[in-house]
C-alpha cells in the first residue's frame with residue numbers, strides 16, 4: 436500500500452518516447468501465450484522487455500493466492516541488477532487478475548516505472564481465465580499508470596483446435612465466457628496451432644472470430660510465431676489507430692449477419708456530416724448508462740459542427756472512454772465521414788445507426 440503512494444518520475448511529454456509500451460497477451464488456457472512470450476523474448480533484439488505474468492494455477496489452488504511474477508527483463512545489453520531478487524516477487528492480494536489484482540498491478544507497474552530507463556516495454560501475460568478489461572482500466576484510469584504506460588495492443592491467442600468449443604460453452608447467468616471476451620477485446624488475434632486443424636476448420640473459426648470482432652487483425656501462426664513487426668510496437672490500441680480502420684469493416688454487413696450466433700458481435704457505422712456535440716454527448720451518455728457492461732470496445736472518428744478542421748477520436752472499454760483531438764486535422768478536401776466501431780453483446784445495428792444519425796447537426800437548427 437505504501438508503495439502505491441510513492442511519487443513516480445515526473446513525466447514531461449506524453450506519447451513521445453518517455454512512456455513504456457505495454458502489451459497485453461491474453462488467450463484461453465493452453466492457447467500458446469507462454470510460447471508467444473518465449474518466442475518474443477528470444478527473437479526480438481531491439482527492445483528491453485519486462486515480462487509480467489499472472490499465474491493462477493497450482494499456487495492459487497494450494498493457498499488461494501496467485502502471484503505476479505516478474506520473469507525477467509530481456510535485453511541486448513546485460514542489466515546491472517538481477518531481477519530475481521525476492522523483493523521483485525510481488526504477491527497478489529487474492530485470486531485472479533480479473534477479480535482483485537488491480538492494486539498489485541498498480542504496485543508492480545508503479546515500482547517498475549521508477550526504473551523505466553531499464554526497459555522499453557512491458558509484456559503482461561494474463562491467465563487463461565482472465566478478462567482483460569480490468570488491466571485496461573487499471574492502466575488507463577490510474578494517472579500514475581497512464582502517465583507512464585500506454586497500451587500498445589491487446590494480443591489474444593486463439594487455439595485453432597479448441598477455441599470453438601470454449602466459445603460454445605454456456606456459462607451460468609451473469610458470468611462471462613472468458614474466451615469470447617478475450618476475442619472481443621483484442622486488437623490482434625493469433626490463430627495459433629494451425630498445424631492441428633484442416634483448412635476448412637481453420638476458415639470456419641476465422642469466420643466465427645470475425646463475427647465477434649471484425650476489428651482485430653487475425654494472424655495465422657504455428658507455435659505463436661507471428662511476424663514481430665505485426666504484434667510489437669504497433670499502436671493498435673491507441674486512439675490514433677482508429678484512424679486506420681480497415682475500410683472493408685463498414686461494408687460487409689451482410690456477412691456479419693449470417694453467422695450471428697454469438698451474442699457478441701461487432702458493428703461498424705459510418706456516415707458523412709458534422710455531429711451536434713450536445714446531442715452526441717447525450718447519445719453516448721445514455722448508451723453507456725444503459726449498456727456499458729455489454730460494450731467491450733468502442734472506437735470512433737468524429738467531425739463536430741463548430742470545431743473547424745479538428746478531427747476527434749475516441750476509444751473506450753466499457754464505460755471508460757478516452758476522447759480527444761486526433762494528431763492530424765481533417766484535410767482540406769477530405770470528406771467529413773464519421774466512423775464508429777462497437778464490439779459488444781446484443782448490439783442492434785439499426786438502433787445504433789439511427790441513434791447516431793440523429794446526432795447530426797442540421798443547418799436548420801441555427802436558421803432561426
Ligand SMILES: Nc1nc2c(ncn2[C@@H]2O[C@H](COP(=O)(O)OP(=O)(O)OP(=O)(O)O)[C@@H](O)[C@H]2O)c(=O)[nH]1
Pocket residue numbers: 462463464465466467468469470471562563592627628629630631656657658659
Ligand atoms: N501443436 C501445436 N502445439 C502448440 C502450438 N503452440 C503452442 N503449442 C503447445 O501448446 C501447449 C500450451 O502452450 P502454452 O504456450 O503453455 O499455452 P498458454 O496459453 O501459456 O497456457 P496457460 O498458461 O495454461 O494458459 C504447449 O505444450 C505448447 O508447446 C502450435 O502452434 N501447435
